[in-house]
Amino acid sequence: MLYENWLHTGSLNIKTPYCPPLKGNIKTECLVIGGGFAGLHAALRLADAKKQVVLLEKSICGSGSSGQSGGFLVPESEEDMEQLIESYGKEKAKIAYNIPKKGVDIIVSIAKKYKFNCDLRKQDSLFISIKEAHNEWIKLGAKLKKEMGLKYEFYDEKTIKKIHPGKGYLSGLKYPGSYGINSFAYCQEMKNLLLKKGVKIYEDGEVHKLEGNTAKTRNTARTHLGSVTAKNILICVDKLKSEIDDDLSKKYYHLQTYLAVSEPMQKAEMKSLFPKEELMCWDTRMIYLHYRPVNGNRIIIGGSSPWAYYYPKYLYNPKVIQKFIDELKERFPEIKDVEFTHYWSGLIDVTKDLMPIVDYDKYNKSIQYAMGCAGLNWAAFCGDYIARRVINPKSTEDLTEFLGMDRKFFLSGYMQRILGKRITFALSHLYEYLK
Numbered sequence: 387m388l389y390e391n392w393l394h395t396g397s398l399n400i401k402t403p404y405c406p407p408l409k410g411n412i413k414t415e416c417l418v419i420g421g422g423f424a425g426l427h428a429a430l431r432l433a434d435a436k437k438q439v440v441l442l443e444k445s446i447c448g449s450g451s452s453g454q455s456g457g458f459l460v461p462e463s464e465e466d467m468e469q470l471i472e473s474y475g476k477e478k479a480k481i482a483y484n485i486p487k488k489g490v491d492i493i494v495s496i497a498k499k500y501k502f503n504c505d506l507r508k509q510d511s512l513f514i515s516i517k518e519a520h521n522e523w524i525k526l527g528a529k530l531k532k533e534m535g536l537k538y539e540f541y542d543e544k545t546i547k548k549i550h551p552g553k554g555y556l557s558g559l560k561y562p563g564s565y566g567i568n569s570f571a572y573c574q575e576m577k578n579l580l581l582k583k584g585v586k587i588y589e590d591g592e593v594h595k596l597e598g599n600t601a602k603t604r605n606t607a608r609t610h611l612g613s614v615t616a617k618n619i620l621i622c623v624d625k626l627k628s629e630i631d632d633d634l635s636k637k638y639y640h641l642q643t644y645l646a647v648s649e650p651m652q653k654a655e656m657k658s659l660f661p662k663e664e665l666m667c668w669d670t671r672m673i674y675l676h677y678r679p680v681n682g683n684r685i686i687i688g689g690s691s692p693w694a695y696y697y698p699k700y701l702y703n704p705k706v707i708q709k710f711i712d713e714l715k716e717r718f719p720e721i722k723d724v725e726f727t728h729y730w731s732g733l734i735d736v737t738k739d740l741m742p743i744v745d746y747d748k749y750n751k752s753i754q755y756a757m758g759c760a761g762l763n764w765a766a767f768c769g770d771y772i773a774r775r776v777i778n779p780k781s782t783e784d785l786t787e788f789l790g791m792d793r794k795f796f797l798s799g800y801m802q803r804i805l806g807k808r809i810t811f812a813l814s815h816l817y818e819y820l821k
Contacts, residue, residue: 387646387704387708387726387727387729388727388728388729389704389729389730390728390730391728391730392728392730393453393457393568393570393571395728396505396571396680396681397568397571397574399503400503400571400574400575402447402577402578403581404446404589405443405577405581405587405588405589406588406590407588407589407590407591407610407611407612408442408591408611408613408614409612410611411613411614411615412440412612412613412614412615413614413615413616414439414440414586414614414615414616414617415437415616415617415618416432416437416438416439416440416616416619416620416776417439417440417441417442417607417616417618417619418432418440418441418442418620418622419593419607419619419620419621419622419623420441420442420443420450420621420622420623421441421442421443421445421446421447421448421449421587421589422447422448422450422451422452422453422573422622422623422624423452423493423569423572423573423759423762423765424452424622424756424759424765424766424768424769425441425443425620426441426452426573426576426577426769427492427496427576427766427767427769427770428620428622428756428769428770428772428773429441429580429585429769429773430496430579430770431769431770431773431774431777432620432773432776432777433580433583433584433585434583437776437777439585439586440585440586440587440614440616441585441588442588442591442593442607442609442614443587443589444589444591444592444593444623445589447573447574447576447577447587447589448572448577450623450624451624451732451733451734451735452569452570452573452765453569453570453573454569454645455569455732455762456569456645456676456686456688457505457566457567457568457569457678457680457686457762458564458566458666458678458761458762459489459490459494459564459565459566459567459762460486460490460511460564460666460763461486461487461490461563461564461763462483462486462511463483463485463486463740463741463761463764465740465741465818466527466530467479467483467527467530467531467534468526468527468530469818470482471530473739474787474788478787478788480534481785482741483534485767485785486761486763486764486767487563487763488763489762489763489766489767489768490563490564490763492763492766492767493565493763493766494506494565496576497567497572497575500579502571502572502575502576503575504567504569504571504572504575505566505567505568505571505680505681506565506567507565507566507664507679508564508565508664509566509664509665509666509678509679510560510561510562510563510663510666511560511562511564511665511666511667511668512549512560512665512667512668513558513560513667513668513669513670514546514550514552514555514558514667514668514669515555515557515558515669515670516555516669516670516671517556517670518556520556520670521556521557523670524540524557524558524559525540525557527559528540528559531559531561536561537561537562538559538560538561539559539560540557540558541557541559541560542557543555543556543557546558548661548662549662549663549665550659550660550661550665550667551661551718552717553716553717553718554717555717564666566666566679566680568680588609591609591611591612592609592610593607593608593609593623593630594608594609594610594627594629595607595608595627595629595630596608596619596753597613600749601749601750602749602750603750604747604749604750604753605617605750605752607619616752617752618752618776619752619753619754620754620756620769620772620773620776621753621754621755621756621757622755622756622757622765622769622772623757624735625638625640625733625735626638626755626757631747631755634743634755634757634791636799636802636807637737637738637743637758637791638735638736638737638758639807639808639811640733640734640735641695641696641733641734641760642694642695642696642697642701642731642733643688643689643690643732643734644688644689644690644694644707644710644729644730645686645688645729646686646687646688646704646710646711646726646728646730647685647686647687647729648684648685648687648721648724648725648727649725649726649727650682650683650684651683651685651721653683654720655720655724656679656683656685658720658721659679659718660679664678664679666678672816673689673695674689675687675688675710675713675714676688676689685721685724687707687710687714687726688707688710689706689707689709689710690706691709694706694731695812696808696811696812698808700731700733701731702731711726734760735757735758735759736758736811736815737758738795738796738797738810738815739793739795739796739814739818740815741758741788742756742758742759742764742765742789743755743756743758743791744756744757744768744772744785744789744790745789745790745791745792748791754772754776755772755791756768756769756771756772768789771785796814796817796818797810797813797814
């Protein structure tokens with residue numbers, strides 16, 4: 387397999403101009419830092435409100451986690467309803483549960499409205515049990531969806547074979563509202579749209595620090611070649627640097643996941659996986675296998691390993707994803723001769739409880755952060771949300787209880803200083819999984 391992000395190849399038919407790096411010092415009403423899903427959606431909301439907007443991106447728009455994603459737009463968070471109820475109670479859990487759904491709605495409505503060429507495709511979700519003990523999780527998921535009045539279909543070991551006949555699949559929960567997308571192509575289309583709406587985009591210029599006489603007056607973002615002074619600064623970046631906010635930079639880590647894409651498949655081969663309709667699938671493991679059809683009659687597949695998941699640097703060895711490819715071929719012998727041509731890894735920013743941090747700067751409310759968004763839908767919603775707080779803060783819902791930077795985590799900052807960042811986040815995520 388070639389180590390290369392195939393999503394770039396799938397986006398070659400989208401023409402986008404290169405936006406040179408910022409040179410010199412400028413002023414604007416609103417500055418967005420970061421050209422991923424959060425930053426692009428923040429800029430769009432501000433531009434539609436007739437705000438003067440500048441966007442700074444350290445590489446090219448979509449070059450970070452957003453453009454490396456497998457494009458699974460699922461109306462759920464990494465925490466399921468049972469975990470949310472455990473954390474917030476039933477009524478507040480409904481509010482938190484609906485956030486990622488709103489993110490999906492934002493992305494899909496924009497893609498359809500502006501006719502983006504981004505391989506948007508409706509694909510119901512299928513959550514699959516691979517162990518007898520996990521069947522209870524599937525049944526519980528069905529029970530909770532029923533109580534909430536949400537649509538779903540439960541499949542036992544016999545009936546699941548009608549829609550997804552993989553060997554060893556024991557039960558499944560199918561529900562609507564999810565879509566697949568080429569995330570890098572979407573970012574490129576968003577970039578073109580923002581330029582048409584008058585947003586000034588500067589690429590290849592990382593923001594190194596925020597400047598001001600005091601912490602309360604930091605209103606200038608400095609790159610190597612220039613600076614932007616703004617009334618409002620919206621920070622939507624991967625891997626927040628300590629030079630921008632030392633305390634906040636300690637509140638995220640990353641998960642390393644792998645994706646691979648197959649060569650074009652024969653219709654009969656694709657039909658062997660999805661005899662009735664396209665689905666996006668994942669199983670009941672903590673570090674789960676997930677896959678779905680993409681453009682060109684191909685399959686995109688993702689997964690990781692406990693060792694690679696929390697490794698602090700990129701690992702380029704294909705063994706991790708090859709294990710999942712081999713497993714998929716064992717479950718579906720009809721595709722045993724299909725080659726997977728490309729693979730790549732990505733470091734996804736996350737928090738200890740897998741909910742994003744979206745909040746004002748502690749000292750300066752003209753600065754907002756959206757970080758740790760584990761999912762494209764979360765990123766889209768959070769970027770749109772902080773932009774709405776600039777436009778009309780009084781009418782924007784307050785989600786601080788769920789997304790605030792000072793919320794309590796299973797392991798405190800004190801314990802993190804003792805255990806280290808990597809171990810602290812791994813234990814926190816294990817707690818969330820077992821909760």
